Amino acid sequence: MSENQQVTQEAPLRVALLGCGVVGSSVARMLVEHGDDLAARVGRRLELVGIAVRRAGKDRSDLPVDPALFTTDAESLVTRADIVVEVIGGIEPARSLIELAMKSGASVVSANKALLAEAGPALYAEAAEHGVDLYYEAAVAGAIPILRPIRESLAGDEVRKVLGIVNGTTNYVLDKMDTTGQGFAEAVEQAQALGYAEADPTADVEGFDAAAKAAILASLAFHTRVSSDQVYREGITEVSAADVQAAREMDCVVKLLAICERTETIGSDGRSTAGVSVRVHPAMIPRSHPLGGVRDAFNAVFVEADAAGQLMFYGKGAGGDPTASAVLGDVVAVARHRVGGGRGHGESAYADLPVLEMGQALTRYHISLDVADRPGVLAQVATSFAEHAVSIETVRQHIIAADPDGPDGDAGETRANLIVVTHTAPDAALSATVRALSGLDTVREVVSVMRVEGA
Numbered sequence: 454m455s456e457n458q459q460v461t462q463e464a465p466l467r468v469a470l471l472g473c474g475v476v477g478s479s480v481a482r483m484l485v486e487h488g489d490d491l492a493a494r495v496g497r498r499l500e501l502v503g504i505a506v507r508r509a510g511k512d513r514s515d516l517p518v519d520p521a522l523f524t525t526d527a528e529s530l531v532t533r534a535d536i537v538v539e540v541i542g543g544i545e546p547a548r549s550l551i552e553l554a555m556k557s558g559a560s561v562v563s564a565n566k567a568l569l570a571e572a573g574p575a576l577y578a579e580a581a582e583h584g585v586d587l588y589y590e591a592a593v594a595g596a597i598p599i600l601r602p603i604r605e606s607l608a609g610d611e612v613r614k615v616l617g618i619v620n621g622t623t624n625y626v627l628d629k630m631d632t633t634g635q636g637f638a639e640a641v642e643q644a645q646a647l648g649y650a651e652a653d654p655t656a657d658v659e660g661f662d663a664a665a666k667a668a669i670l671a672s673l674a675f676h677t678r679v680s681s682d683q684v685y686r687e688g689i690t691e692v693s694a695a696d697v698q699a700a701r702e703m704d705c706v707v708k709l710l711a712i713c714e715r716t717e718t719i720g721s722d723g724r725s726t727a728g729v730s731v732r733v734h735p736a737m738i739p740r741s742h743p744l745g746g747v748r749d750a751f752n753a754v755f756v757e758a759d760a761a762g763q764l765m766f767y768g769k770g771a772g773g774d775p776t777a778s779a780v781l782g783d784v785v786a787v788a789r790h791r792v793g794g795g796r797g798h799g800e801s802a803y804a805d806l807p808v809l810e811m812g813q814a815l816t817r818y819h820i821s822l823d824v825a826d827r828p829g830v831l832a833q834v835a836t837s838f839a840e841h842a843v844s845i846e847t848v849r850q851h852i853i854a855a856d857p858d859g860p861d862g863d864a865g866e867t868r869a870n871l872i873v874v875t876h877t878a879p880d881a882a883l884s885a886t887v888r889a890l891s892g893l894d895t896v897r898e899v900v901s902v903m904r905v906e907g908a
């Protein structure tokens with residue numbers, strides 16, 4: 454008997470799919486259309502035994518699946534599966550369904566970063582208790598293999614830093630603002646229509662999606678539990694056309710970055726203490742940086758490890774088929790464990806490093822000030838920086854013509870746009886400097902503040 458004949462004679466592994474939206478419909482299609490190849494790779498056929506949906510009567514005739522498979526009874530579906538694929542999203546009912554699936558002996562594959570970043574440790578514990586797998590490669594950077602490389606390939610090394618563009622929607626919006634000068638709202642609508650955005654795009658544009666992914670990346674990279682509420686987060690809603698232009702003048706581009714770093718702090722006793730810093734915010738990054746050229750909805754993750762050095766992972770981080778590719782990779786992995794016996798790895802959180810406050814993160818600021826063009830202004834501004842121990846890297850000044858209708862007795866006064874780029878300093882010192890600058894009588898307005906990374 455050939456190996457393939459053997460594959461078809463064993464009882465198939467039963468796969469239940471929860472959710473049939475952008476990702477779920479691609480998963481269903483690929484499971485069916487690639488059935489023979491998947492069977493050969495797993496050593497057993499994968500049988501789609503049901504698809505949980507919210508509305509059973511909806512026309513899904515474009516999918517190559519038996520309409521009888523659609524059900525609104527997700528609970529009973531998960532109890533009759535060997536593998537449950539959760540692509541509903543959100544916390545509930547996804548969490549309860551995953552827990553019920555594990556309790557019933559099924560391994561789980563999920564694309565749900567919001568859930569993993571909130572309840573990862575509890576779900577790992579359930580998986581261990583019931584002897585099943587929990588895999589979620591699709592949850593971070595869609596199709597890009599990044600979690601498995603960090604969990605497995607780099608398990609013998611020390612990861613120092615993970616710097617990523619991990620949200621396709623915001624990268625798409627920022628790229629359109631940079632290259633076509635397109636407005637924010639229109640670009641978000643396009644990202645939604647292309648299937649990149651979350652059901653509620655607020656999760657994308659306010660940085661919640663990237664923060665959840667950063668929490669997952671940091672947890673795996675530093676063997677430490679990091680939840681999304683420990684991640685400093687700023688979205689892109691405040692990024693203006695002027696910020697994008699200011700970045701261009703520095704030969705930079707604005708990107709929403711997820712930055713996960715292992716830190717070393719030297720105490721007064723000279724002893725070094727390790728920690729973890731995790732943040733998500735827009736930042737200027739040089740166009741020449743590997744992340745500076747990441748266009749459209751693409752994602753990229755830059756990893757620095759002690760022995761490996763710098764590694765770059767690039768590809769499609771959103772969209773139905775790319776995300777389904779990662780989901781199916783996980784399905785094959787957990788199915789192979791079922792066939793061969795054993796489980797994949799569980800949680801690794803032994804390092805248990807402290808997660809630092811944002812104020813301790815080391816970064817650089819680009820600050821644009823509208824100041825009165827009078828003698829001594831530059832010295833006053835420079836003093837504010839010095840008082841907070843922030844060192845200035847560059848200062849540029851453009852004279853702004855006098856405005857005869859200017860407010861508060863400033864009419865007719867010549868002003869200057871002062872652009873200061875700092876050297877690296879703790880974020881707390883930088884933000885205190887900005888507060889002090891806004892209190893100076895010669896500073897009419899702090900026009901914009903943006904962090905600078907990667908230079």
Ligand SMILES: NC(=O)C1=CN([C@@H]2O[C@H](COP(=O)(O)OP(=O)(O)OC[C@H]3O[C@@H](n4cnc5c(N)ncnc54)[C@H](O)[C@@H]3O)[C@@H](O)[C@H]2O)C=CC1
Binds near residue numbers: 477
């Ligand atoms: N769209 C993308 O590019 C990516 C999405 N993801 C994640 O994949 C998951 C799914 O995302 P999408 O497919 O884009 O979302 P979606 O909104 O297109 O699909 C979710 C589907 O689940 C259904 N659903 C909701 N509650 C349900 C319930 N109780 N029972 C059965 N079905 C239910 C909804 O009706 C919807 O059809 C989310 O966790 C998302 O964060 C991850 C990577 C990329």
Ligand SMILES: N[C@@H](CC=O)C(=O)O
Binds near residue numbers: 649772
């Ligand atoms: N909404 C997310 C989808 C993938 O995680 C994004 O835009 O990246």
Ligand code: NA
Binds near residue numbers: 596600
């Ligand atoms: Na991935």
